[in-house]
Structure formats: structure tokens, C-alpha cells
Amino acid sequence: MTIFALSTGPGISGIAIIRVSGVETKKVIKLLTNGTIPEPRIATLKKINKINSSELIDEGIILWFPGPESYTGEDMAEIHVHGSKAVIDALHASISKIENCRMAEPGEFTRLAFQNGKINLLKAESIADLISAETEIQRQQAIKIMSGKSADKFNELRGKLLKILSNVEAKIDFPDEDLPDDILKEIKKNSNYVLQNIEKILDDQKVGERxxxxxxxxxxxxxxxxxxxxxxxxxxxxxxxxxxxxxxxxxxxxxxxxxxxxxxxxxxxxxxxxxxxxxxxxxxxxxxxxxxxxxxxxxxxxxxxxxxxxxxxxxxxxxxxxxxxxxxxxxxxxxxxxxxxxxxxxxxxxxxxxxxxxxxxxxxxxxxFIKNDNILITRERHRQHLKQCLNHLKSFNEKNEVDDFDKAAEDLRLATRNLGMIVGKVDVEEILDSIFNDFCIGK
CATH class of the missing domain: 3.40.50.300 (P-loop containing nucleotide triphosphate hydrolases)
Known part of the structure; x- marks a missing residue:
């Protein structure tokens, strides 16, 4: 299904932008302009007509973004027209007549971007925060999260847990073979590193939420x-x-x-x-x-x-x-x-x-509150996932001390999953990749 919606604010304005995304985007442009598709990412002046009619709606700019190199990862277009209610309504009415085209739901373009791997969940949330920012400090915080600093940190911690998990999984798969001492030391070192980092991140007085x-x-x-x-x-x-x-x-x-x-x-x-x-x-x-x-x-x-x-x-x-x-x-x-x-x-x-x-x-x-710029948590959702990750990690450390690898592995999986859910990434294939890269299984 191809979606479309007004992407600029409602009301009278000099310019209004209607965004279109989906497999029918090319068809939408052709039918509205009675012409060819513009060059990708080049602003092109076009006469925009009603569908199946030569009646002119407006003259405006068409921007064509072929997928996957677009915001949503799909074929996408932006139609820039004059911002009157009559022009916007006429354009919406024309696009809605095209088969498999419908009005977008709130946040659907960004949701498509996330689902198609163009952005992670933290960036999607920061986009919403930036749009709703009313003060300078809110804008600055949203920009910092959008830059990927938080996602990089959480992915780094998750990567260390995946590394530990690959070692533990290998021990479960090959119970007769003891893990080398250096690997056991690395497991303890990495688990303590992640645990201490999460405790430090949580000890932030909830500044991001404030x-x-x-x-x-x-x-x-x-x-x-x-x-x-x-x-x-x-x-x-x-x-x-x-x-x-x-x-x-x-x-x-x-x-x-x-x-x-x-x-x-x-x-x-x-x-x-x-x-x-x-x-x-x-x-x-x-x-x-x-x-x-x-x-x-x-x-x-x-x-x-x-x-x-x-x-x-x-x-x-x-x-x-x-x-x-x-x-x-x-x-x-x-x-x-x-x-x-x-x-x-x-x-x-x-x-x-x-x-x-x-x-x-x-x-x-x-x-x-504003003692440093190292704010990583901006929503209660992030905090709850980190708390759950911390609890599972503590439980893993306790079970790992008594070599209860089967049960310890489950705690580690849950800890890894909770970290992954912050950025919207949960993929068991990464564990398998880590095992095959670090161990000569067929040896």
C-alpha cells in the first residue's frame, strides 16, 4: 500500500509539502504531472493536475527519491505546492483516487523508516522529540540522541553481551570441552563492564525524562x-x-x-x-x-x-x-x-x-541536574529495559559463579534482548555469526 500525507503544519502557509511513499509513487507522479519522472533528488518544477483531467491544481516542485535511498527506504516523493487549504485538499483528493493509495497514519513514514532499517528506534523517538521540542534544551537533547550517541553506547554494551553469550552457547554445545581460562576471565571482565556501565547510566536523576x-x-x-x-x-x-x-x-x-x-x-x-x-x-x-x-x-x-x-x-x-x-x-x-x-x-x-x-x-x-552532557535515557521505556537487563545480568553472574551454564545462558539472552529492545534490534542470528567467527566448530 502506498501512503500519502501533508508533512508540513496545517493552516495557510507559503509552502505545503505532501509526502508520498510506496510502490505506487511513480504512478502518482506520472498521473499528477502527465509527464516523466524527474531525476532523483533534483527539484523539478511541474504543473500538477487533477487525476484523469487537464484541470490544473497548482504549479510546484517535485522531488523524487527512488528506494532504498530514501527516508522510508521505499520509493518516495515530495510534492511542494502553495499552502492553501484548497490546494492541499484537491491534491489529497486526487491521490486518493489512485488504486492502493491511502492517507498515512500518524508517524507512519517514520515507522516505515524503522521497519526498513533506515533508522533505529532511538532515532525514531528523537525525531518525535525534535518535532515537539519547545525549548532550546529540549532541541539540543533530541539532536544528541539523533546523532546516534545513545544508540552507539547501547549497541556497544549489547555487542559485549553477545560475545559472552557466544562463549556460553559454545560451552553448552560442547559440554566435554572446558573453556580456556582467558575466555573465562574475558566473560567475567565483560559482564562486570556492562553491569557497571548500566548502573552508571541509570544513576542520572532522570534528567533526560525531566x-x-x-x-x-x-x-x-x-x-x-x-x-x-x-x-x-x-x-x-x-x-x-x-x-x-x-x-x-x-x-x-x-x-x-x-x-x-x-x-x-x-x-x-x-x-x-x-x-x-x-x-x-x-x-x-x-x-x-x-x-x-x-x-x-x-x-x-x-x-x-x-x-x-x-x-x-x-x-x-x-x-x-x-x-x-x-x-x-x-x-x-x-x-x-x-x-x-x-x-x-x-x-x-x-x-x-x-x-x-x-x-x-x-x-x-x-x-x-544538568551536570554533564552524557544523557542516554530520555524515556521510561529505556529505563525499564535497562533495569531488566541489569537484573538478568546480576542473575547471570551469580549462576556463572557455580558453572550453571544452561540457566546462566537464559539470563544472558534476556539481558541481551532488553538492551536490543532499546534500539529496536533483536536478532538471534547475530549470536550464531559470533559463534562461527570465533570458534572453529568443525575442527
Missing amino acids: IREGFKITILGPTNAGKSSLLNCLSNREAAIVSEIAGTTRDVIETHLNIDGYPVIVSDTAGIRESKSEIEKKGIKLSLNRADEADLKLIVVDAKNLVISDVLKGLLDQNAILVINKLDLLEEDIDPEIKKLNHVLISIKENLNIDQLILKIKKNLKNK
Whole structure:
């Protein structure tokens, strides 16, 4: 089946690109242009007509990519036309009339690229991440994964496991022959190397997932300190209701923001105070739960009433910034003990020192999470496969110590399979190739 779809964004634009992939691609081009197929990978201006008609749809560029040298690995074409809804609809309607042609499903072109061996699963995921990236740090992470750094590392570790597995399989196939000492030492060395590398990769504070999904920032503090105003200030919009009436915010209000290139999810919470209202108590409980889940806490207090409750003092740890609001109303210097805390003085009303607060937020996240560029895990799927691989590898090492090769081999197969599933590669033939290359079986 040949698929087609609009590959550029919907809506009016200067240019729209319709992508076609499959065995009927040549036929689609011929029928639309009433002419010959363009030279491969050369932009060619063509008149594009309705199927079985001389009625002109538009004049545009045709790019022809014969398989397998194409993005999907199949015959593929891109049709560049003017980006009006009428032109796109007319083109889609014409292509759909051609036998064995249908609209593509979401992600189907990239899925074909993966199935046809043009890209691995990590690169397919990074393409999706790049398309959805909203901040600079998200774009950078997607590009790094696309470059193949993660895939290279996982394939390297998998290659070492395949090497071990070929040795173990040989021992099972030839039980009367002892493995040489140097091979036994190599098995132990490689298994420990892979195990230690996976443990190091997993010990990453889930930075990759945080960058993809957004760092969690929770705004906390007493009532009327300016928490909702701070959310609105950071959002540059009225995301939360602001009122002089204490306890206006009862539920958690979330907004996704780009703070100086960092993706964050900022939560405005109910004011923390003693309350007899059951609804407000539930709101305060939600606030404290969000504080536990947060990557960074912004504890907002009023400069005129600078009393920090015991509950808030308990939240002022290394993952918190004390935000002293209403600086414009401050008549005397703040307490020296408070000055010792990680704090910033601001005035939301007068827009004072907001840039300093943003700088502190960014610095805190960078110091805590972005310590190096060696981020290999960007999805929970990767993490779960690595954890399973680690468990099977530990089990292999335990069984290998007592020379229980049959059971040890199964753990090793499962460990190898889980590593392979990260990049989308699971192929038992590789084990056989390794055996025949490294052992003279027929000797």
C-alpha cells in the first residue's frame, strides 16, 4: 500500500509539502504531472493536475527519491505546492483516487523508516522529540540522541553481551570441552563492564525524562503572599485568579513554561495556614504533596510580614528558593538569619528583580541536574529495559559463579534482548555469526 500525507503544519502557509511513499509513487507522479519522472533528488518544477483531467491544481516542485535511498527506504516523493487549504485538499483528493493509495497514519513514514532499517528506534523517538521540542534544551537533547550517541553506547554494551553469550552457547554445545581460562576471565571482565556501565547510566536523576516532560516547580507559601501573582508574572498571562481575599486558590493550578530555555511545569498551590475549612485543608494537603514531588520549590513570603511558619521552614531545603515578595513595601532591612538562606527579594507589582529570580531558578536546575552532557535515557521505556537487563545480568553472574551454564545462558539472552529492545534490534542470528567467527566448530 502506498501512503500519502501533508508533512508540513496545517493552516495557510507559503509552502505545503505532501509526502508520498510506496510502490505506487511513480504512478502518482506520472498521473499528477502527465509527464516523466524527474531525476532523483533534483527539484523539478511541474504543473500538477487533477487525476484523469487537464484541470490544473497548482504549479510546484517535485522531488523524487527512488528506494532504498530514501527516508522510508521505499520509493518516495515530495510534492511542494502553495499552502492553501484548497490546494492541499484537491491534491489529497486526487491521490486518493489512485488504486492502493491511502492517507498515512500518524508517524507512519517514520515507522516505515524503522521497519526498513533506515533508522533505529532511538532515532525514531528523537525525531518525535525534535518535532515537539519547545525549548532550546529540549532541541539540543533530541539532536544528541539523533546523532546516534545513545544508540552507539547501547549497541556497544549489547555487542559485549553477545560475545559472552557466544562463549556460553559454545560451552553448552560442547559440554566435554572446558573453556580456556582467558575466555573465562574475558566473560567475567565483560559482564562486570556492562553491569557497571548500566548502573552508571541509570544513576542520572532522570534528567533526560525531566528535559522531555519539563522540570516540576511548585510555588508554596502563606495566603496573600503573591503566589498566584508570581505564576501570572512568569506566565505573562492571567493563569491564576488573584484576589485580596485569603484562600482564593484551593486547587493546584499548573502551567507549562519556557524559563530562559528550560522547560518547566509551574504549579500554584493553596496558601499554607491553619484552617477549619475542609475544602481548604484538602487544598493545603495537595500543596504539600506537590512540594514532595517538585524538582524545585519557590517559597513565597510577604516582605512586610516576614514570618516563616514551621511547615515552610521544613520545606526550605537545598531544592528551595525563598522568594521575598513586595520588596517595594519593605521599610527596613531583613533579618540576618533569613539573609543566610537561598533567597531573592522581588516585587511582582513593580516588576523588580524578576530576572534575578529566573536566573536563580535556571542556576538551581542546572547545578542539580544538568551536570554533564552524557544523557542516554530520555524515556521510561529505556529505563525499564535497562533495569531488566541489569537484573538478568546480576542473575547471570551469580549462576556463572557455580558453572550453571544452561540457566546462566537464559539470563544472558534476556539481558541481551532488553538492551536490543532499546534500539529496536533483536536478532538471534547475530549470536550464531559470533559463534562461527570465533570458534572453529568443525575442527
